[in-house]
Amino acid sequence: xxxxxxxxxxxxxxxxxxxxxxxxxxxxxxxxxxxxxxxxxxxxxxxxxxxxxxxxxxxxxxxxxxxxxxxxxxxxxxxxxxxxxxxxxxxxxxxxxxxxxxxxxxxxxxxxxxxxxxxxxxxxxxxxxxxxxxxxxxxxxxxxxxxxxxxxxxxxxxxxxxxxxxxxxxxxxxxxxxxxxxxxxxxxxxxxxxxxxxxxx
Amino acid sequence: xxxxxxxxxxxxxxxxxxxxxxxxxxxxxxxxxxxxxxxxxxxxxxxxxxxxxxxxxxxxxxxxxxxxxxxxxxxxxxxxxxxxxxxxxxxxxxxxxxxxxxxxxxxxxxxxxxxxxxxxxxxxxxxxxxxxxxxxxxxxxxxxxxxxxxxxxxxxxxxxxxxxxxxxxxxxxxxxxxxxxxxxxxxxxxxxxxxxxxxxx
DNA sequence: TTTTGTAAGTAAGTTTTACTCACCTTTTGT
DNA sequence: ACAAAAGGTGAGTAAAACTTACTTACAAAA
Numbered sequence: 001x002x003x004x005x006x007x008x009x010x011x012x013x014x015x016x017x018x019x020x021x022x023x024x025x026x027x028x029x030x031x032x033x034x035x036x037x038x039x040x041x042x043x044x045x046x047x048x049x050x051x052x053x054x055x056x057x058x059x060x061x062x063x064x065x066x067x068x069x070x071x072x073x074x075x076x077x078x079x080x081x082x083x084x085x086x087x088x089x090x091x092x093x094x095x096x097x098x099x100x101x102x103x104x105x106x107x108x109x110x111x112x113x114x115x116x117x118x119x120x121x122x123x124x125x126x127x128x129x130x131x132x133x134x135x136x137x138x139x140x141x142x143x144x145x146x147x148x149x150x151x152x153x154x155x156x157x158x159x160x161x162x163x164x165x166x167x168x169x170x171x172x173x174x175x176x177x178x179x180x181x182x183x184x185x186x187x188x189x190x191x192x193x194x195x196x197x198x199x200x201x
Numbered sequence: 202x203x204x205x206x207x208x209x210x211x212x213x214x215x216x217x218x219x220x221x222x223x224x225x226x227x228x229x230x231x232x233x234x235x236x237x238x239x240x241x242x243x244x245x246x247x248x249x250x251x252x253x254x255x256x257x258x259x260x261x262x263x264x265x266x267x268x269x270x271x272x273x274x275x276x277x278x279x280x281x282x283x284x285x286x287x288x289x290x291x292x293x294x295x296x297x298x299x300x301x302x303x304x305x306x307x308x309x310x311x312x313x314x315x316x317x318x319x320x321x322x323x324x325x326x327x328x329x330x331x332x333x334x335x336x337x338x339x340x341x342x343x344x345x346x347x348x349x350x351x352x353x354x355x356x357x358x359x360x361x362x363x364x365x366x367x368x369x370x371x372x373x374x375x376x377x378x379x380x381x382x383x384x385x386x387x388x389x390x391x392x393x394x395x396x397x398x399x400x401x402x
Numbered sequence: 403t404t405t406t407g408t409a410a411g412t413a414a415g416t417t418t419t420a421c422t423c424a425c426c427t428t429t430t431g432t
Numbered sequence: 433a434c435a436a437a438a439g440g441t442g443a444g445t446a447a448a449a450c451t452t453a454c455t456t457a458c459a460a461a462a
Contacts, residue, residue, distance in 0.1 A: 009439060027315055033420060043441050048421065084397060114228055114311045119374065148398045155387045156396055159364040166363030167356065173320065186356045194395035195357060196285060197349045210410065234449060244412050249450065405462070412455070421445085428439070 012050045014040040016061050023103045028058060028111045059121035062112060065104035066126040069097050073130065083141025084192060090134060091164055092184040098168045099180050105172045109165055131157055156191075163187045213251040215241040217262050224304045229259060229312045260322035263313060266305040267327040270298050274331065284342025285393060291335060292365055293385040299369045300381050306373045310366055332358055357392075364388045 018040035022031045033054060037044045051057040076089040098105035108127075112118040134157045141147040147156075167187060171178040219241035223232045234255060238245045252258040277290040299306035309328075313319040335358045342348040348357075368388060372379040 011439065027317065029316065032418085034418095044420085045422080045442070046440055049439075054420070110315045113374070114315065115230065116228065145398055147396050151396050152387055155368065155384065156391065158367040158370075159360070159388060159391055162363030162365070162367030163360040164363070166359040166366065169359075169363075173314070183356065186353055187360060190352075190357065190360055190392060190395070192395045192397040193399070194391070194393045195348050195352050196393040197346055198394075212410065233447085235447095245449085246413070246451085247411055250410075255449070403462100405460100407460085408458090410455105410457075412453105414452095414454100416449105416451070418447105418449080420447090423444085424442100426439105426441070428437105430435100430437080432433100432435095 009050075011040075011042050011046050014042060015047055015050065015057070016064065019057055020061055020103055023061075023107065027106075055115055055117055056121075058107065058111060059118060059123045062104070062107045063121070063123040063126060065101060065107070066123055066130075069093075069101075069104065070126055070130055072097070073133065077133065077137065083137055083144065083146040084188065086137045087134070087141075087160065087191075088184060088188045090137075091160065091187050092180065094164045095168055095178065095180045095184050098164075098172060099178045102172060102175065105168065109169060109172055131161060134160060160187070160191060163191070210251075212241075212243050212247050215243060216248055216251065216258070217265065220258055221262055221304055224262075224308065228307075229255075256316055256318055257322075259308065259312060260319060260324045263305070263308045264322070264324040264327060266302060266308070267324055267331075270294075270302075270305065271327055271331055273298070274334065278334065278338065284338055284345065284347040285389065287338045288335070288342075288361065288392075289385060289389045291338075292361065292388050293381065295365045296369055296379065296381045296385050299365075299373060300379045303373060303376065306369065310370060310373055332362060335361060361388070361392060364392070 015036060019031070019036050022035060022039060033044050033047060036057075037047060047057065051060065073090055073093045076093050077086045080086045080089050098109075112121075112123065118124055135153045138147065138151065138153040138156050142149060142151055142153070164187070167183045168178050170176070216237060220232070220237050223237060223240060234245050234248060237258075238248060248258065252261065274291055274294045277294050278287045281287045281290050299310075313322075313324070319325055336354045339348065339352065339354040339357050343350060343352055343354070365388070368384045369379050371377070
């Protein structure tokens with residue numbers, strides 16, 4: 001659960017940087033420990049001084065990226081007033097981050113969820129914070145009558161998170177650019193007003 | 202791209218069945234070729250007669266499951282008339298399938314997307330059919346004025362697919378039951394009418 | 403019937419790769 | 433000053449994916 005604080009030894013920093021760089025061009029499976037070590041200018045053994053195993057390295061690198069991302073999201077939402085503005089800020093910040101930091105996006109969306117160890121990692125703890133933030137905004141929106149009173153906060157959180165992830169999934173996988181602004185306002189528009197043509201807009 | 206047709210040799214059938222069973226209790230990484238072979242009552246070598254590698258086996262098993270799933274979805278949507286009813290049928294059928302067939306769900310949602318080879322596989326070809334079906338229903342709904350004219354079919358398809366996946370993700374990962382009916386109607390309700398309290402419902 | 407070609411299946415390697423362990427070297431607290 | 437801990441090394445191990453050379457069954461052509 002401990003994070004990479006300022007006083008990390010240079011070896012650890014180099015290992016994480018090396019791995020992060022390699023993730024830019026290859027997927028997790030095809031990156032070898034030998035490659036990471038060589039690229040970092042350290043020996044293979046040192047990797048296992050700081051990381052339980054290869055997966056643990058993945059999780060710590062994700063945690064590092066997610067920490068920055070989460071504080072950005074928190075700042076952006078704090079700057080907004082209404083519930084829907086806060087939610088749009090989250091959607092926009094998320095898509096922006098996934099669009100700009102493809103390594104982060106690929107790790108989060110494609111690489112970690114297949115291993116049980118991830119769900120005990122400090123990285124997953126941050127993801128839980130992130131989804132809790134969304135639920136809290138939703139609950140607040142219901143309390144302030146900005147959202148319909150019968151809204152299910154858990155379900156809405158999942159719909160929003162699912163929409164964010166699936167909207168950029170193809171772009172992340174095939175390394176294409178995403179029109180973040182259009183996607184973001186599109187998602188918020190659907191979630192706000194729905195798509196059914198009921199003559200009310 | 203070739204599927205497992207009726208005339209598959211018994212060895213291949215046993216290998217796929219063995220692997221599918223093992224996926225019920227373990228994740229892909231932790232299943233070994235030796236284990237699959239032993240469980241199937243064949244030798245390791247035979248696996249490489251029918252499958253390029255371990256990942257190819259995974260993809261072919263997913264293809265097998267997805268073929269059944271897709272035809273179910275096609276039948277169910279064909280039985281509905283309106284656009285929203287068709288979409289609800291898809292959401293319901295998807296959540297039902299993921300809830301009942303956890304091996305299928307885990308492979309699709311957690312195991313395949315990390316490898317580039319998947320996106321050349323016959324399994325991914327079926328996924329493309331599935332998402333195209335959703336888009337076609339949406340386009341039809343727009344044409345028939347059931348949906349708002351400014352709806353983006355690609356975006357709506359992604360929002361719906363993302364909502365489906367994220368709604369059952371936690372249950373699939375932690376092997377818990379899902380209230381399929383409630384989740385399905387909840388998603389459709391959000392997507393149809395939105396969550397914003399605008400005094401119009 | 404013999405031959406020939408192919409698909410099903412085997413068994414023993416080989417190689418790659420994640421991980422370990424015993425050992426140095428440098429820093430730090432008392 | 434010196435013990436102890438932290439940073440770092442490099443050779444070695446074990447396991448698992450994959451290969452390859454081989455055998456057996458079997459159907460169709462000659």
